[in-house]
Structure formats: structure tokens, C-alpha cells
Amino acid sequence: MEKVSKIKNSLISWRETNLSEKHLVGVLSLLVGIATALAAWLLKTLIHACQYVVENVMIHGEYTFWYLITPTIGIALAALFVRYIVKDDISHGITKILFAISQRKSIIKAHNMWSSIISSAVTIGFGGSVGAEAPIVLTGAAIGSNLAKAFRLNQRTMMLMIACGAAGAIGGIFKAPIAGLVFTLEVLMIDMTMANIGPLLISSVTATALSYIFSGSEPLFALQQYEAFSVSRLPYYIILGIVCGLVSLYFTRGMNHLEQSFKKKVKSWWVKIAIGGLSLSVLIFIFPPLYGEGYSTITDLLNLNTATDPTAEASLLANSPFEWLGISAWGQAHLSWILISYFSLIVLVKIVASVATNGGGGVGGIFAPSLFVGCLTGFVCGRIMNIIGCNIPESNFALVGMAGLMSGVMHAPLTGIFLIAELTGGYHLFMPLMTVSVVSYLVIRAFEPHSLYAMRLAQKGELITHNKDRSVLTLLKMDNVLETDLSTLFPEMTLGELCKVIAESHRNIFPVIDHEGRLMGILLLDEVRNIMFQPRLYDRFTVSQLMTSPQAILSHDMAMEKVMEIFEDTGAWNLPVVDSDRRYLGFVSKSKIFNSYRRVLVHFSQE
Numbered sequence: 001m002e003k004v005s006k007i008k009n010s011l012i013s014w015r016e017t018n019l020s021e022k023h024l025v026g027v028l029s030l031l032v033g034i035a036t037a038l039a040a041w042l043l044k045t046l047i048h049a050c051q052y053v054v055e056n057v058m059i060h061g062e063y064t065f066w067y068l069i070t071p072t073i074g075i076a077l078a079a080l081f082v083r084y085i086v087k088d089d090i091s092h093g094i095t096k097i098l099f100a101i102s103q104r105k106s107i108i109k110a111h112n113m114w115s116s117i118i119s120s121a122v123t124i125g126f127g128g129s130v131g132a133e134a135p136i137v138l139t140g141a142a143i144g145s146n147l148a149k150a151f152r153l154n155q156r157t158m159m160l161m162i163a164c165g166a167a168g169a170i171g172g173i174f175k176a177p178i179a180g181l182v183f184t185l186e187v188l189m190i191d192m193t194m195a196n197i198g199p200l201l202i203s204s205v206t207a208t209a210l211s212y213i214f215s216g217s218e219p220l221f222a223l224q225q226y227e228a229f230s231v232s233r234l235p236y237y238i239i240l241g242i243v244c245g246l247v248s249l250y251f252t253r254g255m256n257h258l259e260q261s262f263k264k265k266v267k268s269w270w271v272k273i274a275i276g277g278l279s280l281s282v283l284i285f286i287f288p289p290l291y292g293e294g295y296s297t298i299t300d301l302l303n304l305n306t307a308t309d310p311t312a313e314a315s316l317l318a319n320s321p322f323e324w325l326g327i328s329a330w331g332q333a334h335l336s337w338i339l340i341s342y343f344s345l346i347v348l349v350k351i352v353a354s355v356a357t358n359g360g361g362g363v364g365g366i367f368a369p370s371l372f373v374g375c376l377t378g379f380v381c382g383r384i385m386n387i388i389g390c391n392i393p394e395s396n397f398a399l400v401g402m403a404g405l406m407s408g409v410m411h412a413p414l415t416g417i418f419l420i421a422e423l424t425g426g427y428h429l430f431m432p433l434m435t436v437s438v439v440s441y442l443v444i445r446a447f448e449p450h451s452l453y454a455m456r457l458a459q460k461g462e463l464i465t466h467n468k469d470r471s472v473l474t475l476l477k478m479d480n481v482l483e484t485d486l487s488t489l490f491p492e493m494t495l496g497e498l499c500k501v502i503a504e505s506h507r508n509i510f511p512v513i514d515h516e517g518r519l520m521g522i523l524l525l526d527e528v529r530n531i532m533f534q535p536r537l538y539d540r541f542t543v544s545q546l547m548t549s550p551q552a553i554l555s556h557d558m559a560m561e562k563v564m565e566i567f568e569d570t571g572a573w574n575l576p577v578v579d580s581d582r583r584y585l586g587f588v589s590k591s592k593i594f595n596s597y598r599r600v601l602v603h604f605s606q607e
Helices: 003-020 021-058 066-086 092-103 114-124 132-148 153-173 177-188 193-216 229-266 270-288 296-303 323-327 327-331 335-357 369-388 394-410 411-425 427-445 452-460 468-475 495-504 562-572 590-605
Strands: 509-513 519-524 574-578 585-588
Touching: 021 066, 021 132, 021 153, 021 369, 021 509, 066 114, 092 132, 092 153, 092 177, 114 132, 132 153, 132 369, 132 468, 153 177, 153 193, 153 411, 153 452, 177 509, 193 229, 193 590, 229 270, 229 335, 229 369, 229 394, 229 427, 270 335, 296 369, 296 394, 323 369, 335 369, 369 394, 394 411, 394 427, 394 452, 411 427, 495 509, 509 585, 519 574, 562 574, 562 590
Parallel strands: none
Antiparallel strands: 509 519, 574 585
């Protein structure tokens, strides 16, 4: 260990002497791109290996009831791995990145470079109804954070390296370099400058290029048929955007509510596995497309062609209890409404399947679920419009529906637009993609100010945002602005004793505490100025008679944004700070906050 430490220190010393930080950032962004591409390839390989075990070792032949059992096995294995090996909470990967940027000085634990890969591969490979993208984004961010930490870079540069890791992860797993870039700008970063775009591009393009080498240049969802955009259909795309915004609202609020309820009501970890596994098995039995990521269903809907395959629509009901409806004479006559009902129900219960997977102990993200729900939403809307005679290209609607849901759920319209274009090769549909994404985003913003990722942190006041003022306030901590050089008083002290304290103090405000350190009140110099020079009164008055209550009392763990709200509401310039037992800790002044704010803002905005 000593030898490794010496080598590391020598390397850092050489870097500080021979390599500027600007050049180091360029080198590190390249290394992050390479590492995230390898991590994405490893995750895909492990998922395919688990799927091979399920399909060729555990299951032989056609669809069997084993498919209802394997997701529970995957959830259990992931839960055991996290509980006994990782020994840390690794769920909600992107929320953890936001928290690291906001509250942990961009530090992400080292185990996140591998723990999410293993746990999510087992979860998804065995049929868990979640996606692999959020875990790989957390992995990429952890790679960037720990690489920057190893070279002892400052917090601002560590934040950039986290962004490079996230951009590389998106580029590597989706083969979508532009989406990787805009994802970090919209979802993760607080105020990017042009100087930071270069490293992000290096990581994203490097990871994408390596992903092409590993798995070919074909997009994830190759679009084999499409119709060119027609301006006459623009109103229909606007309607789809509104529907996607409302479904995004349901997805966001529903998933958040279910997660909170599951967490509060079920405490035992093995009961969570049992309930999550059983719930998921029942849902998969009724709706087989809920098995795994659902990418095969997306591919089927994007390339559905009844002209060349008359049985294609009926096959969408395969292996479900509704299959017999599709082949019956009555079912064939009403197949469109059966499919609309079937996929609408899947849209409603997909959040339950995802929460059952993650709540039960599995590890996965909402990228894939949002793409899946968006595709189904677009298809259902297109089919309904065709039934009433609108002549809608359903594959186009299924494609842009994915962008609409992703834009709404993540509050990231640019990410939705570019990701779907790169995922499908549907660059010719930029106008519909932009229309649906923007409308969906505007609709959900009218109801929800934060994305599903940011909602948990926003409720605690721990969210760093794209608003620079709020972002800088979030970076400020109470310890940075706490003033502890004020002289304290006791209630029983006389005016004479008070005058001695005043003579030795350089402040005009004095906290009054009891002998256990709890705050009793404050005393202002202005309140005693008219009697402090009258010795005959020195024994007549005590501090308890002269002290007043502060205009407000601040808690030591209060967010700085809340602190500023209290200052504005009270009109105060100085307020005391106490701990949870009301013990006095110090004072915070508005001027000190302003000075700290300016310093952070200057540092934060430097190119």
C-alpha cells in the first residue's frame, strides 16, 4: 500500500509540474469516455448472460410459468448482493448524482463504479421491469468523481467529471452522443459554460465510438418503416404531446407515491422481496410485455406492418390471458379496441411493476419504463385517431410518444428529442419530436415543478438547480456563514456586569443563554445605550429584564434558501442559530451571506 501511495503522489506531483488543469481535464474526459464505454459493454454483456441462463438453462422450450418465477429470483439475488456485499443503498442512481452535486461536494462512493452494474444486470437479466440506463449513469458519474478525486481536483472540476461520466454513460449505452451531452446540461448540471462543453463532448463521443466498435453501428430501435412529416398532422401531434404530458404526470406522481408507500409500510427486507416478487409475477402473467425492459415490444410497435403480416397485431397479445380474444372471430372484429384496452392497462400498471421491482430489492432505473410507456401511449393515441378517421402513421406516433414521455418525466425536452432521434435513426421526424416533447414538457411543468429524479431532493430543500441564484445558495452551508465571536450573557447578570462585557466586545448584539447553553433571548446594544452610563442603575436591572426575543431562530441544518426566505420575511440582519436541543451555536448575518454568495458566484462562474 505504501508503494502504491508513493507512486500516486509522484504522479500527482508530476502532473502539477508538467500538466495544466485544462489539459488534465481533457485527458481525464477521454479516460472517462473509455471507462464508461467499457462499463456499458460489461453491463449489456452481463444482462445477456443472465438472460441466457434464464432462457437456456432454467427454461427449455416455449413460454412457461418459469417466466413468472425468474423475476423474483433476480430481485432476491440483487437484494442479497446489496445487503450483504455492498452494504449501502444504491437505488435511485440519478437522484444520488444530484445529491452528490448538491450536498456531498461531488463525491460519489467508489463502490458505485461496479455495484450498480452487477445488481442491475441480475435484476434486469432475470426479468425485472426496470431499465439499465440509470445504473450505468451512476456508474459513469462515480468513475468521473473518483478519477477527479484521485488527482485531487477541486469541487468544480469534480462536478464536471461527474457530468463527463454521465454523458459517456448515455453515449455508451444508447450510442447517442448528442443525447449524452444534453442530458447532463438539462438533468444534472447547474450552469454549464462553453469551456465545459469540450470535455463533455470528448467523453460522450469517445464512449459512443467504442460502443460502435463493440456492438455495431445499428441504432437500438432500427426504424424500418415510417411516413414523412406532414404539416397537416401537426394538430394531432400537439394532442399527442398533451396526452404524453398528462401520462408523464401520472407516471411521476404515481411512481413517487407508490415508492413512498412501499418504503413506509413494508420494513422487513425479506417481506419486501416477497411482496415485490409476487406482485411482479402476477402482473407479468396478465401482461407479459412487463417482463424485462420491454424493448422487444417497442421494436414490434415501431415496425408493425399488417400489410405484410396480417397476424402481427394478434401476436402482440401472445402468451397473455387475452390471447384467445385475438384469435376468436369476435376478437378479430374488435381487435383494435382490444389492443387499445390492453396497452392502456399496461401503461397504468407499468409503474406498479417498476416499483415492485425496485421496492422488492432490485436495482434499475426509469429510462426504459418511460420509453416503454411512451411508445405504448403513442401507439394507443394513433390507433384511436385512426379509428375516428384521422389517417395517422401509428409507428411515427409510437416513436415520438417515447420522446414525449421522456421529456415529461425527466423535464428534459432536448434529451427526449435527441435521444429518440439517435435511438431510432428517426432524424427525419425532428419536427414531430420537437412538437410532442415541448408540449409534453409544458403540460407537466404546469403541475410539477420538478422531475421524478429531483422531486425527492426538492422536498428536502437539497436540490441544486439550473437557477444560478438558487444553485449558489444551495452550495452555501450554515458552517460557512456561522459567526461565533459574539459574547454570551446569562439572564441573572446585572447591568454592571453587562457593561463590562460590552466594553470588551466589538459587536452590538449579545445572545442570552442559560447554564446549559440553551438560547433564552438576545440583547441589543441600542436597547441599553441610554442606561449603561448611569452607575446608580447597575444593580437595579438584570439581563433577563433587558433581553428581547429574536425576530426568528434558525436551525443548524436549515437550507440556505430557507434562511434567506426568513431574512426577507422578518427584515432582520442578524439571527441566532441553535441545534435540535435549542443550544446556542452562533449568529448568521445577512451581510455575511451576501459576501459568501459573491465569492461562490465568482468562483462558480469562472471559465
